[in-house]
Amino acid sequence: MAHSSARSSAPKQPVAIIGAGIGGIATAVRLALAGHRVTVFEAQESFGGKMHQLELPGGYRFDGGPSLFTLPHLVDELFQLAGRNPQDYFRYQRLDPITQYFFPDGTHLTAWADEERFAAEVEQKLNVPAPAVREFLGRSRRAYEATADTFLQKSLHKAKTYLSPDVLKALSALPTLGLTSTMHQRHQEAFPREPRLVQLFDRFATYNGSDPYQAPATLSLIPHLEHGLGAFYPEGGIYAIAESLVKLASELGVQFRYQEPVVEILTAGPRVTGVRTTQDVYDMSLVVSNMDVVPTYRRLLPGRPAPERTLRQPRSSSALIFYWGIGRRFSELGVHNIFFSDDYKREFDAIFQQKTIADDPTVYINITSGHSPADAPPGHENWFVMVNVPHDQGQDWSALVQRTRQAVLSRLSYALGTNIEPLIRAEHVWDPPGIELRTSSFGGALYGSSSNNTLAAFLRHPNFSRQIDGLYFCGGSVHPGGGIPLCLLSARIVSDLIATGK
Secondary structure, three states: OOOOOOOOOOOOOEEEEEOOEHHHHHHHHHHHHOOOEEEEEEOOOOOEOOOOEEEEOOOEEEEOOOOOEOOOHHHHHHHHHOOOOHHHOOOEEEOOOOEEEEOOOOOEEEEOOOHHHHHHHHHHHHOOOHHHHHHHHHHHHHHHHHHHHHHOOOOOOOHHHHHOHHHHHHHHHHHHHOOOOEHHHHHHHHOOOOHHHHHHHHHHHHHHOOOOOOOEHHHHHOHHHHHOOOOEEEOOOOHHHHHHHHHHHHHOOOEEEEOOOEEEEEEEOOEEEEEEEOOOEEEOOEEEEOOOHHHHHHHHOOOOOOOHHHHOOOEOOEEEEEEEEEOOOOOOOOOEEEEOOOOHHHHHHHHHOOOOOOOOOOEEEEEOOOOOHHHOOOOOEEEEEEEEEOOOOOOOHHHHHHHHHHHHHHHHHHHHOOOOHHHEEEEEEEOHHHHHHHHOOHHHOOOOEOOOOOOHHHHOEOOEOOOOEOEEEOOOOEOOOOOHHHHHHHHHHHHHHHHOOO
8 A cells, every 4th residue: 555655744863774785775764754864874885785786797797695586565665655656666577487496306397376386287297286285385374374473573572562463363373383393394294205395395494594404394484475475576686676775765865875884883871872983973863783783792882791692593504606607598497496406404414513515505596687688698697506505604615615616517517418617608706704794794694593493583683772772673683584575574673663762
């Protein structure tokens, strides 16, 4: 529903937002609409955080980080709140098919957007009855509908949350959510005779950087985001989301100060008083950190006690990304493509137990040039090739990168029946230390802490400080978690907390 305008006429407190990632940009829009004078401080030369773009010689453009877009109404909502037509800024289309899956035995399965068609595809390719697939997806939908309003859209750290009707709805669903079993166990129960389909649904643990063999079965609601609500492709790529929201924020009076990192959050007693950057000191009544919560405390609040239990939560996985300009087109590939490893358990054990990369990793390829032809020269493709890896703990990344590059090339060459390496016309690599350097994500962990235990949602840092009045937190390292939709929801939660003065 469009709103004429949510802009407040009365001037309110000045706000500093640390970091121009998607959570910080969305928070800036909401607070500007509420009448605050908002300044966003960004250490890098431009906005986006992980959602930046990359251009390589030869005419190849890539989205630097996130590649999957779900819940697009959360972006539309920001324009509607401002009384704008979202399509004047930002357009997208529903993907069909969603993903192409390639298994080591040569099976190629297409995940169609239509649930009936997807179930029929699974029945044909994997010999699992279509009704069993539909029943699983229905269970995923019911779990999402029972819990999303509580666990994703409200602060879990405020008593009033637990007095709402939504919580009663969520509590009534607890017996069916699988709090005492893992995602893998849930999927194995659903499909006991088809390990390939178990592997397909296990992969959704990677949506928040977790391990399906440890993460609670509750997270089996994640497939509903794609198979029920849909996956989408933004015109111009994922970067267009950040680009359009920065345009809106600027029209609302938000000031963006690039290449001006905040070096300290200033406080007096129990209150925040401003920020000190590399260039100046700014008096601010409110500060919102869109920076990873670990460096926020360690670097920007050196004299204040930190929530050590929260900061010591196990980190999520990271990523090793190869950006390849490829000198031909592959008709069998779509926007999203998964080439599964032969032993998923060994792969996740390598990431979360041995803190290394398996010899045979699952490979994800995102290709946008089919939908955005300007992203690659005619007849070529832009391959964003990603492997899930542990966060940085001092591993020999140079050696791991070289070894994994060869494993990826071997897997893809075999699966596609073509020697891939000679087709690489341009290349760039982003590893966990590089991710940390550019985004300040602790250890390069993509989603802050992992969700590898039942209480993970409650152990995430809240969207506000318990010790410092006027200090708030948004983005992927705090509640409700990482990924574009959850970062946008964190912005909504923060703006609501500020509006109510709590």
